Amino acid sequence: MRDLSVDHLLGIKQITAADIQLIFETADSFKQVINRPIKKVPTLRDITIANMFFENSTRTRLSFELAEKRLSADVVNFSAASSSVKKGETLVDTVNNILAMKVDMVVMRHPNPGAHVFLAKHIDAKIVNAGDGTHEHPTQALLDSFSIRERLGGLEGKKVVIVGDIKHSRVALSNIYALKKQGAEVMVCGPTTLIPKYIAELGVKVEHNLKKALQWCDVANMLRIQLERQEIKYFPSIREYTMQYGLTKPMLDNLDKEIVVMHPGPINRGVEITSEVADSGHSIILDQVENGVAVRMAVIYLLAGKINRG
Ligand code: CP
Numbered sequence: 351m352r353d354l355s356v357d358h359l360l361g362i363k364q365i366t367a368a369d370i371q372l373i374f375e376t377a378d379s380f381k382q383v384i385n386r387p388i389k390k391v392p393t394l395r396d397i398t399i400a401n402m403f404f405e406n407s408t409r410t411r412l413s414f415e416l417a418e419k420r421l422s423a424d425v426v427n428f429s430a431a432s433s434s435v436k437k438g439e440t441l442v443d444t445v446n447n448i449l450a451m452k453v454d455m456v457v458m459r460h461p462n463p464g465a466h467v468f469l470a471k472h473i474d475a476k477i478v479n480a481g482d483g484t485h486e487h488p489t490q491a492l493l494d495s496f497s498i499r500e501r502l503g504g505l506e507g508k509k510v511v512i513v514g515d516i517k518h519s520r521v522a523l524s525n526i527y528a529l530k531k532q533g534a535e536v537m538v539c540g541p542t543t544l545i546p547k548y549i550a551e552l553g554v555k556v557e558h559n560l561k562k563a564l565q566w567c568d569v570a571n572m573l574r575i576q577l578e579r580q581e582i583k584y585f586p587s588i589r590e591y592t593m594q595y596g597l598t599k600p601m602l603d604n605l606d607k608e609i610v611v612m613h614p615g616p617i618n619r620g621v622e623i624t625s626e627v628a629d630s631g632h633s634i635i636l637d638q639v640e641n642g643v644a645v646r647m648a649v650i651y652l653l654a655g656k657i658n659r660g
Contacts, residue, residue, distance in 0.1 A: 351655075352368075352372050353372075353652075353656070354369050354372065354373075354652050354656070355368070355369055356369065357470075357653070357656055358470045358476055358477040358478070358479075358653070359477070359479055359488050359649055359653065360466045360477065360486075361466075361485070361488050362486060362488045362491050362524045362527035362528045362531070363486070363527050365488075365531075367531045370492065370495065370528065370532060373492055373648045373649060373652065374492075374496055374499065376647075376648035376651060376652060377496055377644040377645045377647065378644075380420070380643075380644040380648055380651070381640075383644075384420060384640075384643055384644055390420050390422060391421060391422065392422045393421050393651060394418070394422055394423040394651070395422045397421075397424070397455065397654050397657065398423065398424040398451075398452060398455075399418045399423045399426075399456075399457060400426045400427075400428060400455070401415060401425065401426070401428065401457045402428040402430075402444075402448070402457065402460075403427075403429055403480070404430040404459060404461060404465075405459045405460065407480070408615075408616065409614075409639060410480050410489070410490070410642075411427075411459075411480070413643050414457050414489075414646050415427065417643050417644075417647040417650055418650060420643065421647055421651060421654075423455075423654075426448070426453065428448065441465065441468070442468075442469070442472050442473070445469060445472075445473050445475075446473060449473055449474070453475060454475055454476065454657050455475055455476040455477075455478065455653065455654065456473070456475050456478070457480050458477065458478070458479065458480060459480040459481040459482075460481075460482050460483070461482075461483050462482065462483055463484060463485035464485065465482050465483075466479045476654070476656065478649060478650070478653065481520055482520065483520065484517075484518050484519065485520050485523065486520050486527075487524050487614075488524050488528075489642070489645060489649060490520075490521050490524060490642075491521065491524035491525045491527065491528040491529075492528060492645045492649070493638055493642040493646075494521075494525055494528070494612060494614065495525075495529065495532060496641050496644075496645050497612065497634050497638045497641050498510070498534075498612075500637065500641065501634055502568065502610065505529065505532035505534045506533035506534070507533060507534070507535070508534045508569060509534070509535045509566055509567045510525075510529050510534050510535070510536055510537070510567060510568065510569045510570075510571060511537040511538070511539050511557070511563045511566065511567040511569070511571070512525055512536065512538050512539070512571045512573065513539045513540060513560065513563065513570060513571065513572050513595060514540050514544065514572060514595060514622055515540065515544045515573055515574065516538045516540055516544055516546065516549065516573070517543075517544045517546050518576040519576065521573060522538065526538075526549075526554055527552075530552070530553055530554075535555070536553070536554040536555070537555040537556070537557055537563055537566060537567065538554055538556055538557075539556075539557045539558065539560055539563040539595070540558070540595060541584065541585050541591070541594070543584040543585060544585070545558075560594065560595050564597075564601060564602075564605060564609065565605065567609055568610065569609060569610045569611075569612060570609055570610070570611050571612040571613070571614075572612065572613045572622045572623045573613075573622065574614075574615075574616060574617065574618055574621075574622060575588070575591060575622065588621060591621070596620075596621060596622055596623065597611065597622065597623045597627050598624050598627065599624060599627055599630065602630075602632055609632065610632060610634055611627055611628075611630070611632040611633045611635075612633075612634055612635065612638060613628065613633075613635050614638070615635065615638075
């Protein structure tokens with residue numbers, strides 16, 4: 351049986367193109383499962399998973415919980431807002447207390463980049479990164495690539511532009527790693543102030559003109575402006591940002607080709623993308639959400655296969 355090269359999913363940087371391929375082939379099977387009248391398999395009946403969210407989430411948290419339940423795992427949920435973290439408990443103490451209740455896998459979202467690497471060194475459970483600050487969001491990148499593969503038949507040679515707040519986006523970094531590993535060409539597009547200087551070293555093109563970026567690409571992945579992470583002003587106003595980088599239907603109609611439009615959510619309608627585009631035939635935003643469950647089932651299933659159940 352083929353196996354992942356890693357024991358934890360800490361980031362896309364740590365996994366190989368063969369790992370991504372294995373996750374996608376496994377997710378293909380699980381996508382069939384979640385579209386059957388009985389959407390559940392008994393595969394992980396003896397596994398307990400803790401979802402630990404130290405930051406807000408709608409999609410990722412619900413998607414992981416559904417994925418775990420579709421695999422028949424036992425699931426416990428933890429939210430920092432209502433926990434003893436507020437009383438000064440450390441991350442390792444919090445997680446060790448949960449593990450003492452015989453938890454096999456921890457899915458964690460944490461504001462600190464690298465928190466998952468730290469945890470994987472200190473506790474004896476499989477760790478899945480559900481987003482670490484501005485660093486990585488590996489399952490989002492996997493479901494994004496899976497959705498492009500589904501729509502366009504593969505990633506090799508495809509041109510993908512990631513538009514917006516690249517500087518504060520964990521989705522952008524994980525997508526760059528994932529797309530490059532699968533042979534796609536990647537461009538980032540946004541205001542100079544929101545594109546980190548190191549980005550070209552990752553082998554991506556940089557473009558500041560959205561119309562030129564759209565002419566170049568097969569896929570546009572529109573990101574949200576992360577005002578909650580911006581300690582200073584990076585552009586004069588939201589209105590000005592939208593005029594320069596907001597995607598509208600007339601812009602798509604003026605292209606001499608069809609492009610695919612993506613968004614990881616949450617969407618700020620009327621800021622980075624109009625409702626007309628988000629709800630159009632170009633958009634695969636809801637496919638991304640559906641595929642998220644199948645891809646997360648695949649990740650959990652493959653990591654659970656590495657748990658020593660002896
Ligand atoms: N795409 C994403 O991570 O959304 P949430 O923050 O709602 O989980």
